[in-house]
Amino acid sequence: MFDDRHDAAIRLSAELGKYRGLYPLVLGIPRGAVPMARVIAGKLSGEVDVALVRKLGAPGIPEYAIGAVDETGWLHVAAHAHSAGADAAYLEQETRVQVETLKARRIAYTAIRPAADPHGRIVIVVDDGLATGATMIAALHALRARNPAKLTCAVPIAPPDTIEEVSRYCDELVCLEAPDNFLSVGQFYRRFEQVSDAEVVAALKT
Numbered sequence: 001m002f003d004d005r006h007d008a009a010i011r012l013s014a015e016l017g018k019y020r021g022l023y024p025l026v027l028g029i030p031r032g033a034v035p036m037a038r039v040i041a042g043k044l045s046g047e048v049d050v051a052l053v054r055k056l057g058a059p060g061i062p063e064y065a066i067g068a069v070d071e072t073g074w075l076h077v078a079a080h081a082h083s084a085g086a087d088a089a090y091l092e093q094e095t096r097v098q099v100e101t102l103k104a105r106r107i108a109y110t111a112i113r114p115a116a117d118p119h120g121r122i123v124i125v126v127d128d129g130l131a132t133g134a135t136m137i138a139a140l141h142a143l144r145a146r147n148p149a150k151l152t153c154a155v156p157i158a159p160p161d162t163i164e165e166v167s168r169y170c171d172e173l174v175c176l177e178a179p180d181n182f183l184s185v186g187q188f189y190r191r192f193e194q195v196s197d198a199e200v201v202a203a204l205k206t
Contacts, residue, residue, distance in 0.1 A: 008156035013043035054098035068138035129185030130158035
């Protein structure tokens with residue numbers, strides 16, 4: 001459905017065109033969505049920054065999200081976490097590891113630009129797609145506590161049940177495609193390479 005993340009960002013920008021000229025704050029979830037947020041912010045004449053959250057990976061399958069944590073330590077645990085083998089001790093350990101990663105990333109990224117304040121602003125949170133939605137839910141929860149004027153989630157692809165769940169945490173959810181045959185985000189991209197920290201830094205600098 002998408003050539004790459006840049007293609008997806010251009011198409012999302014078109015859907016978000018009503019925010020052009022309103023100086024929205026466009027936040028990308030590292031790492032994959034930060035270059036996308038840079039493109040969207042440029043198209044909408046907005047500001048770009050990061051939404052720092054980390055998914056909690058399942059035991060033995062780290063790419064499978066069983067929850068997510070934000071910078072404050074607030075934890076979203078998915079309903080399927082227990083069936084995936086995550087007990088309380090595992091969740092505590094995994095949360096500790098991911099919070100340390102968030103602290104290191106905040107130091108690294110804030111050295112490039114101070115963290116933007118979402119209070120009273122139109123905030124658009126971007127990811128390259130949703131699977132379980134856990135990471136986006138954590139990001140939206142953290143941002144809601146900081147009183148934005150409007151909180152929008154913008155993604156190219158997500159399964160219908162995840163859209164329904166995530167929409168409870170934002171004022172608006174923009175999703176370009178919602179296929180029933182959803183297995184993973186990457187299956188809907190022709191090119192879906194990993195994004196490096198260096199690419200995130202470059203997106204925040206420009």
